[in-house]
Amino acid sequence: MSQAEGVLRRPRPLWSLGLLRSEITTTFRRWRTLALLAVLAGVPVLVGIAVKIETGDGGPGGGGGQGGPAFISQVTHNGLFLVFTSLAVTLPFFLPMSIGVIAGDSLAGEAHGGTLRYLLVAPAGRTRLLLVKYATTLTFCLVATLVVALSALATGALLFPLGEVTLLSGTSISFGEGLLRALAIAVVVALSLIGLAAVGLFVSTLTSSGIAAMATTVGLLITVQILDTIPQLSAVQPYLFPHYWLSFADLLRDPVYWDQLQKNLGLQALYAAVFGSAAWARFTTRDITA
């Protein structure tokens, strides 16, 4: 051991990013994460095959339009619509549930395994660790959404024709511009999840059981989703984080309706700020006894 060598080295600010890189690599190499992504990738395939079978059997074109997820009637005419349908199908539960698992487990799982104390004496720094965990969860939001979108695009391209996209307002845009809009929608969907990610992170600072934190986060999600459907609660509904989630469809209008989209993003930012601060206040003062 050469003591002097160690003392002389100067730490550099960039070295701090090593923890983020380690966290992202570790998260995406876990079987659990890969399984979540596999489930998310499977949803568009199932929806695509279901639509194909329905229309292939000589049914009434599957395009009744009443009932069923958004855009499903257009899928047979243009595979690109499978992207929108799949995001509309996964956004209420599948996507946020997977976020709940990742966010809920982020700190509680480390506490449960005892690795949290070793990260903290390394010293990772509580604020830095919290930021790294949140950044990793947000990365997962984006990756999960893109996995759904890409799987839907591939399935749609295989099973259905591609071509010009007819927007909700009736005008047509080229397939290329349609792809761009699909990408924009995926990003908006990912951003829709940052509020929930912050809630999950906060819950994760409260307990030393990863399972409890995941279950609580997912339970909260389901509760809020139910509250959002009760008409008598319309006064509070604009403050519930999933309330404007499906506003991403407004990106398929010409011109785009920004009103709900802005409300959605503003609400997510508010949740991220409030629950992020709560998580910080809790985590930086908490006794780590696990």
Add this chain to the structure above:
Amino acid sequence: MPPARAGRWPVAQPYDMGEPMPQQPATGPGGMPPAGEWAIETRGLTKAYRGGQLAVDGLDLVVPRGSVFGFLGPNGSGKTTTIRMLMGLIDATAGSARVLGQPMPAAGRRVLPKVGALIEGPALYGYLSGRENLRRFDAADPDADPRTRDARVDRALERVGLGAAASKKARAYSLGMKQRLGLAAALLQPRELLVLDEPTNGLDPQGMREIRALVRELAADGTTVFLSSHLLDEIEQVCTHAAVMARGRLITQGTVADLSATVLGSPGPGRLTVTTPDPADAVRVLKEHGLTGLQTTDDRVTGELPEADDGTGPPELADINAALVHAGVRVRGFGTERATLEDVFVQLTGEGFDVAG
């Protein structure tokens, strides 16, 4: 300073906190602590858990730099809670702690990169290999140079004898291997202080010997080692200093030699033991030579050698032996015994060591 609060227990205080120690311990090459500087220093450190139960009660602990410091106490006596406070994992209810001269937890960012710690057993990512585990812990240290990471990780693995198992998933490790990996994590960087909480837990005798050899080697490099254990012989074998805790309180601290001496009240010659088939005659002769507290167990006779302060000086052991033989006592064994730490502990707490507080 630790105070009369220790209640019915006698308090040995071989050195005072504010002043240099009266006797510097032998600490290995280059290990003399800078005057007045402690690797660890706590004042009135107290932790009350919810419900008011005191896990640690007014702890005044001083660990000299360069020492191998044994932190001794039964399970549940507050050792781990103390270590968690020192490492900034939990907040103290009262009192203060300084580690490497800086206040904790306030200076954690500056202090902790110089501290390697094994706290309450190893904790690993089961789905990562041993090497990946170390890479991750190293990445969490903002002072760790990523360019030397691979080399440092491999060296730490070799040092604890895990080189061959480095690519195995940690979940397949035995308890002893996990313990070694935890130690390797503490050795990723050159450290000024190593805090090792029960480092030989789960190891087989061979592993224990290896870890003790490693601790001695690190201490010889000048690293201060703070070693908590409930194994008395472990502390006795490797430590220069020790502190004893029971029920959240510090009972005593000092050099291991002083502890044995002060507590048993026999700083000089100690207890003489004679093994003989003629115990009755031996007792008579020993009494004539001023030994006190004579006890006979089968063929063993033990007694306290007289104090040296009566002007005559302590009796020469060889003279006593000659007298025994001269009196026709057949001697099989003859020698003095030092008090073991176990004797110290039993005397201090009035209870067996394995009784949790």
